[in-house]
Amino acid sequence: MSENTLFILKPDAVARNLVGEIISRFEKKGFKILKLKMFTFTLEQAKKFYDIHKDKPFFGELTSFITSGPVVAAIIEGNNAIATTRIMIGATKSFEADSGSIRGDFGLGLSENIIHASDSQESFDHESRVAFE
Numbered sequence: 001m002s003e004n005t006l007f008i009l010k011p012d013a014v015a016r017n018l019v020g021e022i023i024s025r026f027e028k029k030g031f032k033i034l035k036l037k038m039f040t041f042t043l044e045q046a047k048k049f050y051d052i053h054k055d056k057p058f059f060g061e062l063t064s065f066i067t068s069g070p071v072v073a074a075i076i077e078g079n080n081a082i083a084t085t086r087i088m089i090g091a092t093k094s095f096e097a098d099s100g101s102i103r104g105d106f107g108l109g110l111s112e113n114i115i116h117a118s119d120s121q122e123s124f125d126h127e128s129r130v131a132f133e
């Protein structure tokens with residue numbers, strides 16, 4: 001079933017020049033890039049994007065990091081895109097993520113965990129609206 005999802009290459013991925021390498025994984029997997037945008041989140045936009053985490057103790061750290069530098073947002077299309085992308089990015093804690101996953105191969109952090117991807121259709125609708133507004 002073809003569906004769309006969104007991923008964000010976080011400021012650590014951009015600063016470490018990993019943009020091409022990571023996007024290439026999605027292209028090689030067979031996804032089609034529908035939209036691609038580099039920008040820096042405003043604090044207001046970051047709070048809206050991560051609204052679901054607003055009561056978590058790490059909310060301040062999360063919004064502070066995601067606004068700390070440019071990010072690259074992409075909307076991609078392909079079979080089972082939401083779940084397959086979540087498998088490709090790996091566990092939230094990069095230091096526990098499987099080798100072969102994006103976080104497992106490129107990161108060691110938690111806040112600084114390289115990439116975000118929508119985890120449901122509802123998140124995709126919300127997050128793509130905020131990122132591409």
Ligand code: CMP
Binds near residue numbers: 061092110111113116
């Ligand atoms: P992401 O996929 O962008 O979704 C929410 C983010 O919150 C997550 O990746 C992590 O970067 C971050 N996060 C989750 N748990 C914690 C935590 N305990 N401390 C700091 N950041 C966290």
